[in-house]
Amino acid sequence: MGTAGRESEGSVVTEKKQQTRRPSMYKVLLHNDDYTTMDFVVMVLETIFHKSAEEANRIMLNVHEHGLGVAGVYPRDVAETKAILVHDLARKHEYPLKCSIEKA
Numbered sequence: 001m002g003t004a005g006r007e008s009e010g011s012v013v014t015e016k017k018q019q020t021r022r023p024s025m026y027k028v029l030l031h032n033d034d035y036t037t038m039d040f041v042v043m044v045l046e047t048i049f050h051k052s053a054e055e056a057n058r059i060m061l062n063v064h065e066h067g068l069g070v071a072g073v074y075p076r077d078v079a080e081t082k083a084i085l086v087h088d089l090a091r092k093h094e095y096p097l098k099c100s101i102e103k104a
Helices: 038-047 053-066 076-092
Strands: 025-031 068-075 098-103
Touching: 025 038, 025 053, 025 076, 038 053, 038 076, 053 068, 068 076, 076 098
Parallel strands: none
Antiparallel strands: 025 068, 025 098
16 A cells, blocks of 8 residues: 555644735725715714714814815725715715725
8 A cells, every 4th residue: 555645644734824914994085065064974974984973073074174084994895885875875965975985
């Protein structure tokens, strides 16, 4: 009997661990405009991004005062989905609220 395909006694088999990379993260940005109400932006932050009322107000004021605010940081597919949800909800309520994503 041959030993082809068998490990010899006493040998150690080591498995090479596969490196898993964390997904790239993306910031979801809300852009200021002259028509979308502050209350609507707060509602978007609370419902889509699950922010507390206090945090939603802080982010909304940042959008209002600086023209841009970070609603959250997520993996790309989640960020894209949240941006789509924002645009759909804004369109439904007839607001021009713009939402974009950029690599964090």
